[in-house]
Amino acid sequence: MRVTVRFEPSGREVRVLRGTTLLEAARRAGLPLASACGADGLCARCGVEILDGGAAFEAESEDERHSKRRNRVDPRQRLACRVILSADARVRASYW
Secondary structure, eight states, rough: OEEEEEETTTTTEEEEEEBBHHHHHHHHTTTOOTTTSSSSSSSSEEEEEEEEEEGGSSSOHHHOOOOOOOTTTOEEEEETTTTTTOOOEEOOOOOO
């Protein structure tokens, strides 16, 4: 089954298989998203704001929270490399 992700403010959309990470979806949409750690959730450079659909995703892990605190990422953001898409979503990064 596929899900649709809309990226704001660019307005780009991509359909990906359920289970794809948000980081991979952004890359498939041709949007830049930093990830210096190779998508291991350590660098916290892939922070994005989930505007819609986030309630369907797994809760943030303690490792993700720790990485965000250590790297001073806004607590309202999620790390795109840690979000497994299970439903349609709308997300925002300030540089899109």
